[in-house]
Amino acid sequence: MGITDRKIRQKEEVRASILDAAWEMVVTEGWQSFSIRKIADAIEYSVPVIYSHFENKDAILLEFNRKGFKLLADSLSAAKKGKASPADEIRAMGRAYWQFAFTNKEYYQLMFGLGIPTCDTVSKIPAMQEFNEVITSSIVAMAAETKKPVVDPFLKYQSFWSMLHGLVSINMVVPEDKMTHGAGMPERVLEDVLCSFIRGIEG
Amino acid sequence: MGITDRKIRQKEEVRASILDAAWEMVVTEGWQSFSIRKIADAIEYSVPVIYSHFENKDAILLEFNRKGFKLLADSLSAAKKGKASPADEIRAMGRAYWQFAFTNKEYYQLMFGLGIPTCDTVSKIPAMQEFNEVITSSIVAMAAETKKPVVDPFLKYQSFWSMLHGLVSINMVVPEDKMTHGAGMPERVLEDVLCSFIRGIEG
DNA sequence: TATTTTTGCTAACGCTGTTATAAAAAATAA
């Protein structure tokens, strides 16, 4: 049945146009102007059409969350590749995390700003697990090398993420031009934080 | 003029009742049900009365922001008092920050969750400066003791706050009963993070 | 061509923040 095929294809196109229009609006006008009605307007369909593609507004946000975490997990994974030591991997991931946050402000704000992922959402976003693993594996590797103390990898994973997230979220709201301490300051804080984290594992 | 006096007094009472009713609702039902109309309902006045006390919704939030930062600054200040060393002061403040966040979830969510304070809001909230200073002074004191390297106090202040905020915000969304790693885990992460921060200054 | 299925729109419900307008109450002046 070619007809059914075409219908599926067309439906998929509308779905994609919803996500495209929504993302376009978020990037140009920010999350505060993310609205079902505006999306409907942009794709030149009536509002209920959107509800035949997504259960509700949150379902659209969930979709962006998925994309965001996939992008982040892939970025960290790529940053690790080819590094000489676990410590270097961790440093590289820290910088990649920072870079992801600021080259994808909208994603970061959704993923960690509006409401940090709860336990339920973890199951809906497989890439969150990836994110966890790509970090933890480097920590485990490093702990294995420096066999001084027995570090809890999950504890260190949480510390690592905490430091990075705190750093990012505090710097994200400050407009570039309003930085009291000259440019490059946040990056120095990042390096400072990474440095003390590495030393914390080395013991 | 006793009449004008009484009017001012009564107006002040209504203003207080607005804040009381609003806070009551936030504590029992969360920020998502914070609404001008519901407040009006609770204080048994019509909606426009609220607008004769506060310019808009954000002005009410600003008021809570002020209270929250005052409370936090005072908590940190009290935690410092009587500690033997700057390092102890920092540890005490870290724990006090953590405790503030979880015994005042609603305040913390407003202050750092919904939208972290921007540069403009700093000028509207004097207690934010207090918060900055009470932390920085301990860092400076500690750097003076261990005269090894010349640490940038503002950099260390940002690191400190970043770590704490990240830690708190990641743990705040996880429901108590859903902690994968037994109770007391977040506190261990806190101590871990504090420890590596202190060492980062000691050099 | 007639019938059934699919698709999409209009219009509504109930909620939000904010404000213009008008009525009621209180304070002042005569």
Place this chain on the structure above:
DNA sequence: TTATTTTTTATAACAGCGTTAGCAAAAATA
């Protein structure tokens, strides 16, 4: 005490939001 002015408060509207029920139009099937 009565008339006038000022202050206080409420009603009702505007414009926006997410969501959904009901119905008309279009498309596919018989």
